[in-house]
Amino acid sequence: KQEVTQIPAALSVPEGENLVLNCSFTDSAIYNLQWFRQDPGKGLTSLLLIQSSQREQTSGRLNASLDKSSGRSTLYIAASQPGDSATYLCAVSSSNTGKLIFGQGTTLQVKP
């Protein structure tokens, strides 16, 4: 059974700092991995999707990497801003149906 773990559960950093969020999964037979952002009281917004054949994806200040063999992904946020404060969720899928298994998330606070 696939299990997804995110460390740390919470993180507080000063504005401008570069940071890394970690995600690990137990079954390396994945189809893709997605990183989401969730603001309080809101739904989930897809940030990056990495296919199993890819090593990384980039969008603006965000970079996500995938090491399928070791069951790990990282989300790198460059030059963090207070507006980046949110919960970041990692999720993996074993098919292209969109069926995802989620981690518990990392709650990020960026202080001005």
Added chain:
Amino acid sequence: DAGVIQSPRHEVTEMGQEVTLRCKPISGHDYLFWYRQTMMRGLELLIYFNNNVPIDDSGMPEDRFSAKMPNASFSTLKIQPSEPRDSAVYFCASSRRENTGELFFGEGSRLTVL
């Protein structure tokens, strides 16, 4: 596109009452998912549909929960009778197989059962 639309956004009800949550997926998406989010358990998949047909309902917690998708643009999640432990945020999401399986979420329905 308007995205995934859910209603109601908030529902407060008393134990024993029937609750119906509604979802309109993104047009053209052939997969629809119902997730539940709680502080204790995080996001859990309840059920998902492909082309309006339920594929996997193994996450539905009890017989009190049921879901339907009568057409490609509408789905319901029903709880009857509701219990306080059903209090959670229920999310609907949709995806399109040709779109590499990227999942798009609605804003969620926050349910409180007193």
